Amino acid sequence: MNINNLKKEDFWRAIILYGLNQATYKIALGHSLMRFSQQGKTKVTMSELAEDFFEMYLKRVEKEKPQSFNEKRRSVMERIIDLYKLGKINRSTAVEQVEKNAFRNVISSFHTVYNQAVPVQFYQRDKDGLILTDHLFEVFSSQNHSILKEELDARWDLLEAAFEMRRNNSQLVNDIRRMYLVNGYKRTDITKNRPVLNGYQNNVCFYCGEVMNGDDVHVDHVIPRQLIHHDEVWNLVMSHGFCNEQKSDSLPSAIYIEKLIKRNEHFVESNHPIKEKLVAQLGNTPKKRRDYVLKVYNDAKIVLGYTWDGIRGYHPETDPFYRTYVRYLNKVD
Numbered sequence: 649m650n651i652n653n654l655k656k657e658d659f660w661r662a663i664i665l666y667g668l669n670q671a672t673y674k675i676a677l678g679h680s681l682m683r684f685s686q687q688g689k690t691k692v693t694m695s696e697l698a699e700d701f702f703e704m705y706l707k708r709v710e711k712e713k714p715q716s717f718n719e720k721r722r723s724v725m726e727r728i729i730d731l732y733k734l735g736k737i738n739r740s741t742a743v744e745q746v747e748k749n750a751f752r753n754v755i756s757s758f759h760t761v762y763n764q765a766v767p768v769q770f771y772q773r774d775k776d777g778l779i780l781t782d783h784l785f786e787v788f789s790s791q792n793h794s795i796l797k798e799e800l801d802a803r804w805d806l807l808e809a810a811f812e813m814r815r816n817n818s819q820l821v822n823d824i825r826r827m828y829l830v831n832g833y834k835r836t837d838i839t840k841n842r843p844v845l846n847g848y849q850n851n852v853c854f855y856c857g858e859v860m861n862g863d864d865v866h867v868d869h870v871i872p873r874q875l876i877h878h879d880e881v882w883n884l885v886m887s888h889g890f891c892n893e894q895k896s897d898s899l900p901s902a903i904y905i906e907k908l909i910k911r912n913e914h915f916v917e918s919n920h921p922i923k924e925k926l927v928a929q930l931g932n933t934p935k936k937r938r939d940y941v942l943k944v945y946n947d948a949k950i951v952l953g954y955t956w957d958g959i960r961g962y963h964p965e966t967d968p969f970y971r972t973y974v975r976y977l978n979k980v981d
């Protein structure tokens with residue numbers, strides 16, 4: 649599969665949907681780019697961008713929705729809006745501060761989806777601002793335009809809801825963390841599970857469903873290790889390095905948990921040598937095993953806040969772009 653077969657709007661969606669966001673900046677920049685391209689602007693100064701950010705965040709913060717994952721600290725944009733609303737700074741000072749302090753990371757990292765630079769650039773940086781590229785105009789003149797806008801809004805809402813949930817649950821989060829920590833922290837060699845796992849997966853990635861070849865195959869904790877602090881086999885799968893990095897330390901959606909439960913039951917039913925281990929770890933009936941996994945998953949959801957592919961209807965395994973992109977990155981034809 650050639651990279652040229654991928655549509656530009658799919659690269660846009662990769663940026664907006666695939667990233668694990670610690671704050672809402674990427675989505676805000678997406679909105680600004682969309683708006684400027686629709687006004688036919690080819691060049692945007694940093695102060696125009698700052699105006700646009702200020703207006704957007706003023707509305708968002710009005711609803712008192714948190715804008716960052718870190719529950720102890722307000723983001724740069726939130727702090728500027730706070731000062732403005734308290735009457736400590738006027739509008740033009742606020743906009744100046746946005747220009748000076750809010751953009752540093754987002755402008756340089758917008759086109760990076762984890763460690764990979766997306767091969768289509770929607771703007772270029774120059775000394776006074778951003779030059780919008782033809783790729784951007786192409787994406788937003790397409791018929792999908794209203795879908796892309798809806799995706800941006802949905803993603804922003806989703807992030808706010810996730811950040812809020814994390815805040816509201818902060819005592820509960822601490823309790824759950826402590827409970828899992830009691831079980832200790834023992835790192836084992838998880839690669840020894842490869843033959844067992846691969847016997848089931850047959851060289852197909854757990855997350856995207858594409859064939860895995862070569863060296864870049866990872867053993868991954870479906871429910872992140874940072875929460876459960878163990879390497880028990882019921883929670884391990886094999887995936888592409890890329891898919892694993894996309895997922896990073898976030899939680900996959902419930903679809904993958906169902907898939908994991910089914911995979912474990914397959915091992916038990918087929919009297920596989922690891923059956924005994926699974927029964928000891930999860931329970932001696934299918935219901936007990938299922939309930940156990942779901943309980944850990946729900947605890948993880950509370951602690952980690954949001955799921956990897958939390959956007960409506962988005963699911964890497966059935967998303968043709970994601971699959972093509974993975975194939976491209978893994979150089980499989």
Ligand SMILES: [Zn+2]
Nearest residue numbers: 853856888891
């Ligand atoms: Zn994959």
